[in-house]
Every structure is written in structure tokens, then in C-alpha cells.
Amino acid sequence: AQKVTQAQTEISVVxxxxxxxxxxxxxxxTTYYLFWYKQxxxxxxxxxxxxxxxxxxxxxxxxYSWNFQKSTSSFxxxxxxxxxxxxxxxxxxxxxxxxxxxxxxGLTFGKGTHLxxxx
Amino acid sequence: xxxxxxxxxYLVKRTGEKVFLECVQDMDHENMFWYRQDPGLGLxxxxxxxxxxxxxxxxxxxxxxxSREKKERFSLIxxxxxxxxxxxxxxxxxxxAGNSYNEQFFGPGTRLTVL
Numbered sequence: 001a002q003k004v005t006q007a008q009t010e011i012s013v014v015x016x017x018x019x020x021x022x023x024x025x026x027x028x029x030t031t032y033y034l035f036w037y038k039q040x041x042x043x044x045x046x047x048x049x050x051x052x053x054x055x056x057x058x059x060x061x062x063x064y065s066w067n068f069q070k071s072t073s074s075f076x077x078x079x080x081x082x083x084x085x086x087x088x089x090x091x092x093x094x095x096x097x098x099x100x101x102x103x104x105x106g107l108t109f110g111k112g113t114h115l116x117x118x119x
Numbered sequence: 120x121x122x123x124x125x126x127x128x129y130l131v132k133r134t135g136e137k138v139f140l141e142c143v144q145d146m147d148h149e150n151m152f153w154y155r156q157d158p159g160l161g162l163x164x165x166x167x168x169x170x171x172x173x174x175x176x177x178x179x180x181x182x183x184x185x186s187r188e189k190k191e192r193f194s195l196i197x198x199x200x201x202x203x204x205x206x207x208x209x210x211x212x213x214x215x216a217g218n219s220y221n222e223q224f225f226g227p228g229t230r231l232t233v234l
Contacts, residue, residue: 009159035222045209045225091161106152106164106177107223 002027004094006110013082014118021077021113023092029053034068034075035093035107045091051075079115087117122146123226125210131232138197140229142210149215151193152223153177153185156207168193169215200233207231 003026013019025034036048049059051068059066063080079086093107126141144151150169154162154177164177166185174185182204186194193212197204207230211223 037225042227043207044227045211047222047224050222093162106154106167107162108164109154109162111159111161 002029002032002094002096002108004092004108004110006090006092006113008113009111010114010116012116012118015084016081018078018080019082019115021079021090021092021115023075023077023110025073025075025092025094027073027094027096029096031096033095035095036066036075036077037091037093039089039091039112041088048077082115082117084117084119087115089114123210123212123224125208125226125229127229128227129230129232131234132197132200133234134201136197136200136233138200138231138233140195140197140208140210140231142193142195142212142226143191144193144210144212144224145191146212146214146224147190148212148224149190150213150223151187152211152213153183153193153195154209154211155179156209156228162209165195200231202233205231205233 005024032053034051037045038048039045049066056068065078067076089112091112092110095107123144132138152167153165156162163179165183166177168174168187171190184196207228209228210226213221213223
């Protein structure tokens, strides 16, 4: 069975600090997809990134970067120079590629990390 | 712009009532999902559907049923609401992806309280 662990329940940093959110996953599949979502106080989940298991290249998007390491089954998310608007709950999620196919199976989410950026 | 809407942001019902949560997406997506979100538990999949009139159980289907009569609409039904179904309910949709897996787009959520 697949599993996603976000060991950090809550992180609090001061604005402009860098912060890394950890995500460790478990799956028996060789083909799978990893995601990060942001849930601001308004409640709506916002998609941030998708990564498939064949692509271990790190990705950078502005102040956001992701480090995918299959050897440690981790997909960590770093925010550089954090801002108050980054305050949210962040979820890491996993899907295996088998099953119904076509992406119809649901995602397995971690429990989320509540990130607090203090001004 | 991608849009998933849910019929209510907040809902209060009594134990034993039949409750309908509606979700509509305007993106012509084939796949639709219902999750519930509880503090400390993250999101858990209740049911999903990959086509009209098709449905599949997720991880926690007990006490729930679903209906998908039209492609754009996916309803979650609580046949007899109980207090342990007090939760935030999130609907999502995604496009059929072949051998891949595309991201899901989420609605704003319905916070249901069962008294």
C-alpha cells in the first residue's frame, strides 16, 4: 500500500528565512507520480507541482524548488526568502500509475505541514 | 480558467438527515473525486468516478454513496448523517490521462457539521 509521511506538523519561521518541507513516500510501484499542493486559509487546494518517478531532475519555480530523490524516497519542497503570503498548509501526495488508469484513482495525501511565516 | 464549484461552503444538518453535497466542474474532465479532510488526518478519498454513471470506492466509503448522472456533476450522499461525518468535504476533478496521471483541481470545500 502506498503511504506519504510529512513528519513536520507545523513550522514557524520569520519572513525572508528559507524553509524546507519534508515528504517521504512509500510505494511498491516503479511508476508513480508525486504532487505538492498548497492550502491557504481560504481552504481551496492549489496545485504546485507534479513529478513522475522517471524524472529525478530538481525543479525551480521562482522562490520554490523541489528536490526529488528516489534513493531516499523523498520529495522535499523548499521556499527561499519566505513571505507572509506563503503561510498555508502544504500537502504532499502520491499516486501509483496502475489501477483504473487514466489518472482516475485518487491521490494518497500526507497529513500536511502547517507553515507559519511571521512578519 | 479551471473551475470546480461546490454547492455550499457551510452546512449544518441533524443526525439522521439525508445530506446531498453537490460538485460541478466546467472543464469537461472525465475524473471526479470526493475527499474528506480532518485535522491531523489530511485528506482521505471517499469515492471517485472516471465516467458518467461509473463509481469506485476510495479508502473510506462507509456511510457514503455517490451519483454521477452527468459528466460535469458529482454528488456525495450521506444517507443518514452521523456526528462522525462532521468534516470538510473537498471535491476534485482531473482530465483523463492515458498512461499518465494529471493533477487534480479542487473546489473550495464544504464544511459540514452534523448535530
